[in-house]
Amino acid sequence: MxxxxxxxxxxxxxxxxxxxxxxxxxxxxxxxxxxxxxxxxxxxxxEALTLPGFIHxxxxxxxxxxxxxxxxxxxxxxxxxxxFIYPEVAAAHPFDNGSAAALYSSVEVTAAQSTRDTAAYTKLMQPLLQNWQQLLPEMLGPLKLPPSPAMMRFGLNALKNATSVAGKHFKTPVMRGLFAGMAAHSMQPLSHAGTAAVGLALLLSGHAAGWPVxxxxxxxxxxxxxxxxxxxxxxxxxxxxxxxxxxxxxxxxxxxxxxxxxxxxxxxxxxxxxxxxxxxxxKYGMGVFKIDWAIEGEVPFTNEICRQAGTVHLGNTLEEIALSEHAVWKGRTSREPFVLLSQPGVMDSSRAPEGKQAIWGYCHVPGGSREDMTAAIEAQVERFAPGFQERILQRHVMDTAAMEAYNPNYIxxxxxxxxxxxxxxxxxxxxxxxxxxxxxxxxxxxxxxxxxxxxxxxxxxxxxxxxxxxxxxxxx
Known part of the structure; x- marks a missing residue:
């Protein structure tokens, strides 16, 4: 130097x-x-974590x-x-019955997936989206006092826990599950105050600008x-x-x-x-256990919408996701963890040789956990995409220690x-x-x-x- x-x-x-x-x-x-x-x-x-030609x-x-x-x-x-490349479907959320919810750029199209929740989703999201330009600097900045009227309206739901907001606004498992998957990015139990803010912010960003790679x-x-x-x-x-x-x-x-x-x-x-x-x-929080896969073809999701999404949330219902995240917060790993799956090859063919994909998935684990979650994560993918494991060509695994070694900020x-x-x-x-x-x-x-x-x-x-x-x- x-x-x-x-x-x-x-x-x-x-x-x-x-x-x-x-x-x-x-x-x-x-x-x-x-x-x-x-x-x-x-x-x-x-990096090329698995096989030559695969960018992870x-x-x-x-x-x-x-x-x-x-x-x-x-x-x-x-x-x-x-x-930036934008997928047609920002994020998808499959369920055990073969159906799936999805986040689209349009509030109306997203809301229309659940007839019983169409009006509720529109009423919740449309006013926030209209105030997006006023909200954004305060959402991505230090505390501003007093908050703007737009931020105060956002805070009416954002300061609450995700479980209560989903339960109050949505009647169907479809919209409750979609919201739970978004809120689980908070890496906290969905019963914690403020977790609704993460769900709302990710939904809003999808409507306002998309989820690009x-x-x-x-x-x-x-x-x-x-x-x-x-x-x-x-x-x-x-x-x-x-x-x-x-x-x-x-x-x-x-x-x-x-x-x-x-x-x-x-x-x-x-x-x-x-x-x-x-x-x-x-206070530091939950850690992650991550797997990168080189696979043949695409992830064989039962629901076609999931094959078009850049991100897929695997956790089924709100109740199941909440149970998984609560267990991790209490220091226990989950046998059916909430899994975030990224498949950029849906939009970007430069990531892998023709006919193949480079994808990754991770679940939350207690901070510092050394437990191998490979089988649990792959079982969750297989649950919604039967035949997935047969398509794996190579995998690369990182536990919490490997994540911290990769980036010392990941304590x-x-x-x-x-x-x-x-x-x-x-x-x-x-x-x-x-x-x-x-x-x-x-x-x-x-x-x-x-x-x-x-x-x-x-x-x-x-x-x-x-x-x-x-x-x-x-x-x-």
Whole structure:
């Protein structure tokens, strides 16, 4: 690493680190971006995990939040090689009776899948969609007081638990199941307050912008952001694993795309005792167990709609999903886990040789669990797609330890950088006037452990950069 002076150093080249670096470079600063791994991207890397010719997304694959990110949308990423591909069906949710619910771009088409719930779904979603442009900055940003009228209306249901919202608004298992699958992305029991917000946000993003995949793999999004940064004059160095602040060149601002656990290791002795105490209280949540498959043909779902969807939620009814997620929260693995399945090959034929697909699926497990969930996950896929296991050519498995080794931010396999519960959503990682400032002047946190939390949207990095620009450089 070159030891020359910079205005700012950003550590970690995931979506938030890249966004922070770009925002600082845009302001006219000299910025160095350091990445511990050999390849930039964090949760946006793609690799050949199984057989030659198969491109697998190691973590994120489908990017509804990237498609609507208020910061990404200002960048000329398409000029740097990024192309989003949108499936006709954003997400599908099959049931044991052979039927399936689906998320379409149209509220009306989605609502019409269940005659008894058509009016209720439309009444719930249409007003929120009409206020989407007002809602989006507050949904993907730090806490704003007072909230806008649009946000207050969203909060009427969003602050509740997913089970109660589904039970109040929907009469049929079809819509209840669809909503439960969305809310389960929260990685919490569906009985927890605030889980409805995740379900509503994912449904809204599907209606507003779709659930796209980057053509050629998630790495293409990372590469486009990196090229955007270097084209402005920024510098990237990979293979630099930062263990302490003393490793870094002189800079007015240092922004760390790490979670509280790494922050304590890197800079703990330079932080105030009270701030360290707050960081030690930060809560990490469920982990994930993930399988990548190279398969022959397509996933043989019984329901044709599922064969057209970029994402498929496997969990059957709301009650079954709720039971599975509650067990995991209590420290037990589920024999019939809720499984998120990504099949980008439905839209992007560049991911695998002709007639084959590269897909992945994961389930939630207790944080740090080393239990092998391969059989349970594949049984869930087989349940809704008989004959699936006969089509597997090769598999690649990652438990929570492998996830954390791949990305140190995934403590115990937690891909959200900490529990996104109401008590540490807008106050993550600690309760402070600015969640991006640490107790050390010039040191900032820009990871998913700050608002608005997990997901590939870059807004944690963007807002951390804005804070540093205002504090140290008197500019925004």
């Amino acid at each position: 070159e030891k020359r002076d910079y205005d700012a150093v950003v550590v970690g080249a995931g979506p938030n680190g890249l966004s922070a670096a770009i925002a600082l470079q845009q302001a006219g600063l000299s910025v160095l971006l350091l990445e511990g791994k050999a390849t930039i991207g964090g949760g946006m890397r793609s 997304d190691v973590c994120s694959a489908v990017h509804p939040l990237a498609a609507v990110s208020p910061f990404f949308s200002t960048l000329p990423l398409h000029q740097h090689g990024l192309e 980057p053509k050629g793999g998630a790495q293409q999004l990372a590469n486009a952001l990196a090229t955007c940064f270097t084209a402005m004059g920024g510098t990237i160095e990979t293979g630099v694993m930062v263990q302490s602040l003393q490793q870094l060149p002189s800079a007015h601002a240092v922004l760390l795309d790490v979670t509280p656990a790494q922050l304590l290791r890197i800079a703990g002795h330079q932080l105030s005792a009270f701030y360290r105490w707050q960081l030690h209280r930060y 115990g396999g937690d891909i959200n950088g900490g529990v996104q519960s109401l008590d540490q959503l807008f106050t993550r990682p600690v309760l402070r006037y600015s969640p991006y400032r640490t107790s050390k002047k010039g040191l900032y946190l820009c990871s998913s452990s700050t608002p608005p939390g997990g997901g590939v949207h870059g807004m944690c990095g963007y807002y951390a950069a804005q804070r540093a620009l205002k504090d140290l450089f008197s500019k925004r």
